[in-house]
Amino acid sequence: MWMRRNPTCRWRDRKRKRKGDEKMLDPKNLANGQEHYEKFRSRITKKPAVQYDYRDINGELFSCVKSSLEKCRAARDKWLEQRRKEQA
Numbered sequence: 001m002w003m004r005r006n007p008t009c010r011w012r013d014r015k016r017k018r019k020g021d022e023k024m025l026d027p028k029n030l031a032n033g034q035e036h037y038e039k040f041r042s043r044i045t046k047k048p049a050v051q052y053d054y055r056d057i058n059g060e061l062f063s064c065v066k067s068s069l070e071k072c073r074a075a076r077d078k079w080l081e082q083r084r085k086e087q088a
Contacts, residue, residue: 027063030055035076037069052076056083 030036035054042049052072054062062079066072 027053027055027061030061032059033057037072039069056080 027036030053032055035052037050037052039048039050041047047067049065049067050069050072051065052063052069052075054076056062060083062076064072064075066075
């Protein structure tokens with residue numbers, strides 16, 4: 001006897017295995033002066049992107065999403081410079 005498969009079950013299986021469904025970074029795990037980044041493909045723009053987190057030596061968190069790691073680090077450096085000017 002031939003049995004027809006339920007198409008919704010196959011769709012659910014594909015949805016579970018879809019790339020990009022993994023958990024993003026957890027900034028709570030960052031130590032002071034440490035950085036984490038994760039490369040991914042944006043579902044909205046369909047382009048590669050980088051989620052970047054950096055915890056300053058004083059414990060303040062900097063997070064951003066940019067198109068490359070270099071742009072994230074440039075934004076972090078700009079943020080650090082701005083904070084140094086405010087403290088001086």
